[in-house]
Amino acid sequence: MSSQTLSVGNVVARVRGQTAGSSAAGKKLTLGRQLALQALLLFIAFTVLFPLLWVVSLSLDPRNIGRPTDLRLIPPGASLQAYIDVIKQPTINKIDFVHLTLNSLKLAGGTAFTSVLVAILAAYSFSRFHFRGREALMLGVVTVLMLPSVATLPALYVLLNHFVITNPTTHAILFNLRDSLWGVGLAMISGMLPFAIWNLKGFLDTIPKELEEAAIIDGANANQVFIQIVLPLAVPAIAVTGFLGFMSGWTEFVVSWQFLTKVSDHTLIMELYNMVGQFAGNTPWSRFAAMSMLTALPVSIVYLSLQRYIVGGLTVGGVKG
Amino acid sequence: MATISLPSTAAASRPGFWQRFTKGGTPYFYLIPAALVMAIITFYPLGFQVWMSFTDYGLANLRITAPAPNWVGLQNYIQIFTNNLTIEGFNFWPTLAFDLWWTFSNVIFHVALGILIAVALNTEGLWFKGIYRAIYILPMVVPQIIVATVWANMYDPDYGAINQGLTWIGQWFHIAPAVFNIRWLTQIDPPIPGIPLTLSYFALLFCNIWLGWPFMTIVATGALQSIPKDLYEAADIDGASGSQQFWRITLPLLRPAMVPASVLGIITTFNLFSLIYFLSGGGPLHATEILLTEAFRLVNEQHLYGVAAAFCVYIFFVLLALTLLINRITRATESYDV
Numbered sequence: 001m002s003s004q005t006l007s008v009g010n011v012v013a014r015v016r017g018q019t020a021g022s023s024a025a026g027k028k029l030t031l032g033r034q035l036a037l038q039a040l041l042l043f044i045a046f047t048v049l050f051p052l053l054w055v056v057s058l059s060l061d062p063r064n065i066g067r068p069t070d071l072r073l074i075p076p077g078a079s080l081q082a083y084i085d086v087i088k089q090p091t092i093n094k095i096d097f098v099h100l101t102l103n104s105l106k107l108a109g110g111t112a113f114t115s116v117l118v119a120i121l122a123a124y125s126f127s128r129f130h131f132r133g134r135e136a137l138m139l140g141v142v143t144v145l146m147l148p149s150v151a152t153l154p155a156l157y158v159l160l161n162h163f164v165i166t167n168p169t170t171h172a173i174l175f176n177l178r179d180s181l182w183g184v185g186l187a188m189i190s191g192m193l194p195f196a197i198w199n200l201k202g203f204l205d206t207i208p209k210e211l212e213e214a215a216i217i218d219g220a221n222a223n224q225v226f227i228q229i230v231l232p233l234a235v236p237a238i239a240v241t242g243f244l245g246f247m248s249g250w251t252e253f254v255v256s257w258q259f260l261t262k263v264s265d266h267t268l269i270m271e272l273y274n275m276v277g278q279f280a281g282n283t284p285w286s287r288f289a290a291m292s293m294l295t296a297l298p299v300s301i302v303y304l305s306l307q308r309y310i311v312g313g314l315t316v317g318g319v320k321g
Numbered sequence: 322m323a324t325i326s327l328p329s330t331a332a333a334s335r336p337g338f339w340q341r342f343t344k345g346g347t348p349y350f351y352l353i354p355a356a357l358v359m360a361i362i363t364f365y366p367l368g369f370q371v372w373m374s375f376t377d378y379g380l381a382n383l384r385i386t387a388p389a390p391n392w393v394g395l396q397n398y399i400q401i402f403t404n405n406l407t408i409e410g411f412n413f414w415p416t417l418a419f420d421l422w423w424t425f426s427n428v429i430f431h432v433a434l435g436i437l438i439a440v441a442l443n444t445e446g447l448w449f450k451g452i453y454r455a456i457y458i459l460p461m462v463v464p465q466i467i468v469a470t471v472w473a474n475m476y477d478p479d480y481g482a483i484n485q486g487l488t489w490i491g492q493w494f495h496i497a498p499a500v501f502n503i504r505w506l507t508q509i510d511p512p513i514p515g516i517p518l519t520l521s522y523f524a525l526l527f528c529n530i531w532l533g534w535p536f537m538t539i540v541a542t543g544a545l546q547s548i549p550k551d552l553y554e555a556a557d558i559d560g561a562s563g564s565q566q567f568w569r570i571t572l573p574l575l576r577p578a579m580v581p582a583s584v585l586g587i588i589t590t591f592n593l594f595s596l597i598y599f600l601s602g603g604g605p606l607h608a609t610e611i612l613l614t615e616a617f618r619l620v621n622e623q624h625l626y627g628v629a630a631a632f633c634v635y636i637f638f639v640l641l642a643l644t645l646l647i648n649r650i651t652r653a654t655e656s657y658d659v
Contacts, residue, residue, distance in 0.1 A: 029444060029445065029446040029447065034446070034447070034448065037441055037444060037447060038447075038448065038449070040441065041438075041441065041442070041447075041449075041453050044438065044453075044457070045453060045456045045457070047531065048456055048457060048459055048460060048531070048535075049456060049459070050482070050486075051468070051471050051472060051475060051482075051531070052459060052463070054471070054475060054482045055471045055474075058474075117354075118354045118355045118358055119355065121351045121352070121354055121355065122351065122352050122354070122355035122356075124351055125347075125348040125349075125351035125352045126352075128348075129347065129348035131348040131349065134348075137352065137356070140359075140364070141359075143641075144359070144363055144364075144367070146588060146640050146641075146644060147637065147640070148592040148594065148613055150594060150613045150616050150617050150633070150636075151613075151616065151633045151636050151637060152363070152366055152367060152370065152633070153616070153617070153620050153629070153633070154370055154373060154378075154619075154620050154626045154629040154630045154633060155366040155367065155369045155370035155373060155630060156362075156366050157620060157626070158369075158373065158378065158383065158626055159365075159366055159369060161383055162385055164385060186362050187362070189358065189362060190359075190362040190363045190366070193355065193358060193359060193363070194359070194363070197355060222347040226351075247464065250464070251464040251465070251466045251467075251595070253466060253595060253598075253599075254594065254617060257621070258617075258620060258621055269466060272466075272467075272470060273470075273599070275470075276470045276473060276474065276599070285474060285480075288470070288474065289471075289474075292467050292470060292471060295464070295467060296463050296464050296467040299464060300462045300463050300464070303461075303462035304458065304462045307458055307461070307462060307539075
């Protein structure tokens with residue numbers, strides 16, 4: 001009802017805009033106001049860009065000093081040396097950038113893929129069917145949805161530590177699930193899955209059922225409806241949810257830092273923490289900045305291109321019951 | 322239910338229609354993978370964690386061949402509750418209070434700035450709108466953990482961008498550079514006498530404001546664009562001033578979009594582990610510790626898995642209470658008739 005009045009209002013406004021010039025929002029913006037607003041918005045843009053320009057500038061700094069001494073956008077003699085150093089070996093740990101990236105990719109990609117795959121099935125069930133136990137199961141999902149990954153860390157750490165393969169004669173530990181990318185991945189899926197289910201369910205709820213009903217009348221069964229109608233329509237939502245999962249996996253710190261002890265399993269974020277945390281020592285800032293850029297840039301660009309869908313999805317998922 | 326001739330009954334018959342179609346347990350079939358996965362790696366660990374919280378599970382019990390931990394009953398819970406743990410800087414209640422204040426102060430700024438900037442950007446006839454919108458999104462798209470490390474580096478007292486920038490501004494007013502050797506993240510004395518908030522809290526606040534308002538602006542912009550313009554015209558005709566229009570039209574109509582966004586903001590800010598751990602590290606002297614950073618310390622530094630489990634059970638209930646409280650407040654104030 002209210003949407004009807006709104007659309008009528010829009011039409012009226014549009015008609016008036018055509019006839020009487022844009023008297024719509026009334027008073028034309030005076031030059032003084034325009035300039036004042038421009039100054040304000042420019043200042044805000046400056047505060048937004050400042051940290052980003054700072055890290056770009058740092059990463060280009062070629063001088064063999066640990067710390068910058070003045071503020072410049074392009075430092076004298078800018079070069080990509082820091083990037084080259086970082087790609088060779090970011091920290092004193094004997095692992096190169098390619099291996100770190102591969103580990104991060106395996107974790108982020110694997111967990112995002114698995115959780116979306118499992119979640120879309122559950123989301124379809126929750127969104128379309130009324131069955132006994134639905135409310136209880138959904139409540140279960142919502143309850144763990146709000147739990148951050150730190151909140152299940154003690155149990156997961158202890159439990160996964162029990163899956164150990166030892167050499168029967170020497171009793172040396174050959175494989176410890178906790179101390180492997182597999183274990184970290186499991187722990188991450190545990191945190192990612194409820195969000196993926198909820199986000200996808202929120203999206204599926206917004207798809208009208210008419211298409212599916214038409215297909216059912218034509219004799220399609222539940223699986224056909226799911227595969228031929230729901231899945232194709234849900235591709236954008238799956239992409240966004242998958243990307244959000246990927247992003248959280250890519251920047252995951254808590255679990256991997258707690259679980260992993262072998263340098264060969266380290267991820268990008270772990271090494272980044274090694275460059276700034278309590279063990280940083282005197283890593284040149286140019287390297288740290290280059291590492292930050294290399295870690296953040298790819299995901300940031302994808303996020304930027306998907307941003308419109310992400311915000312819409314998050315708020316829809318939040319509102320829908 | 323069987324009449325098809327009337328268009329309105331199609332909608333009414335929908336549940337029955339779907340029910341017939343779902344015979345044979347199809348919905349359960351689709352739920353099996355998720356149910357299995359969650360049962361094994363979410364709910365079982367949660368149950369295990371509750372059991373752990375009643376034991377003195379520690380480093381010594383970690384090996385498979387190690388003896389089972391001792392049952393200590395409610396000891397962990399009582400020790401946390403009465404602040405009786407002999408761990409330096411560990412204190413549940415001040416941490417909880419700080420976490421709540423941290424959340425509240427941040428979200429207020431996010432929402433207020435988000436709305437104001439969205440309204441400014443929405444001004445008709447404004448130049449370069451598209452450019453500003455493109456720039457303002459940037460804090461949202463950069464991974465938080467990277468933002469935190471970059472800001473930690475900007476707050477460096479000797480070489481950081483903030484102090485250098487302040488010194489640069491200060492020279493125009495003939496202020497000695499030494500004044501701006503501000504120890505943002507390590508100064509222990511509170512900057513405002515009488516208020517027990519360290520400088521690092523303000524440093525975190527600035528960073529998180531930078532991080533948080535763009536999301537609110539995007540949400541508010543979307544809502545602003547769906548407010549019909551003739552409401553403002555009518556208000557103009559009735560002689561309402563600009564600020565009256567803002568309070569009587571803009572704000573009430575933004576509300577439905579801003580409430581869920583704020584709820585999301587509250588929960589994320591309350592749990593903003595990565596920012597705090599990477600920026601201030603909870604310091605100085607644990608003054609900016611939130612519940613999650615404390616929990617992580619109990620596991621990562623203290624290896625007190627039993628205590629950590631109890632602590633996490635507390636976190637669960639705090640979050641539950643917070644969510645229920647927010648729901649109640651937002652529902653109680655929901656009835657805005659447009």
